[in-house]
Amino acid sequence: MVQKTKADDAAKLIKLDIEFEDPQILGDLFGEYDRNIVAIEDRLGVYIAARGTKLKIEGEEQSVAQAHDVLTGIYNRLEKGQEIDAGAVEAIIAMAADPRVAKGAKPASELSQTNRNDVSEPPKVMIRTRKKTIFPRSVRQAHYMEALARDDMIFALGPAGTGKTYVAVAQAVSQLVSGSVDRLILSRPAVEAGEKIGFLPGDMKEKVDPFLRPLYDALYDTLPAEQVERRIESGEIEIAPIAFMRGRTLADAFVILDEAQNTTAAQMKMFLTRFGMNSRMVICGDPKQVDLPGEAVSGLADAVSKLRDIEKVSVIKFGASDVVRHPLVGKIVEAYEGKDAAD
Template sequence: MTTPRSRARRSMPVVVTLDGDNTHLANLCGPLDENLRQLADGMSVKLSRRGSRVTIEGELAELASRVLRRFHEQAVHRALSVDDIQLGLVEIGVGRQEEKLKEELAQEMDPLPALDDESDGIALRTKRSDLRPRTPRQRDYLNNILKHDITFGVGPAGTGKTWLAVACAIDAMERDTVQRLVLTRPAVEAGERLGFLPGDLAQKVD
């Protein structure tokens, strides 16, 4: 049972001291701290920074501090963008509104290992530029697609499942690994939501 004392304890400000040099900090925070603002908006917390010291206030302050540390680990290797922050928040389910799920997530979420784009070695060839996975889960997803004949991707909308699958298909065509791509309609009930694609059901399927 949630008591007034436990609610007050959760609402106390959380202070995070970030290690690393100025480049590492800039990789995390983004231009004019844009990444931090995106994190604060996405988690409905108040976030302020003085140098390497970040103060977080709000009901989800403790969870936000853990998410911030996770992004901090990823920022060792590359500069994070607003898209990286949004994608990371979607992957850990921050957008879910149920209080029970938020509390479970705060208790059970384990930090993912940082993703090193240079050492990972996965790159999909396109006409504009090479595409690389942005998160450890995307990396695992691509590895499975490349190593297996059939791969099922399950997860929240907006995490790159369809986008990465299409990118893999285009990459295979560019490398002459395959000669033909076969696109099939999803087998769903009428009215069911179909991922992150724009438009209504008819526009997505037809």
């Protein structure tokens, strides 16, 4: 890859030329109808022109540096055989624009092949499952994946769309398939937002399954459907409301509690004390979305305040900038958080 920089002092713009070595990769780099290039231009406020294997980036210096890292990041991932979809492109752009990354980036005028920030390189942390390999889609997700591989108990806090539960399920499936654990246990409190489950039709399983649907969705996305069904039937995978955990010791298991903000302090204490030998626990929730009735204290906030300084316990906090769904979701979260703060 060869590149050169020209400074336009009058307009305070930087022009950066990049030449990629493998022309066969450029089709996937640009995306269908150049959608990847358009996404980079729209999100970072730069102009990108292509001629053959060369691209010219024009814009403000920091934006040009970020666009450089996004383009080289996509190219390097494709070169290593990784799949790049629209979501992955958005994630790489978001990571490049993230102040936690951008503040360490070199100015565009100093960029070279051996002098780039980490966004331009394929991520070193990943989770392999039977159906796909999961790569971090934000800086915080990378820290989260590291904690999942390292610590015994992880609290993942933050808004919807940040991948808290999905990444935890992927890590759990990976460890189950590799034999690191014998069981995968997924749980949620059955707290209703407006209706009582006693009024819902069906038996107990049919009543609580809707509350557990997101856990099923993550499972089917990381394991073939027949394996999910077979492992559920054999007991290797268990999906149940938190009330079903009482009186048990969960040894040799990867245990995930989703929507943990809707547990009471007593429920959370009961759940955490189920922890057994050779087990790992991940507790996911959004402290700002508590559906508990009355003035009940959220067990999630209570547990984090009591346990955050204990060794082998990690607390990962996600924010609106870590949302990895459609970019509009992140803006919606920011809008609501801003209104809540104003109120």
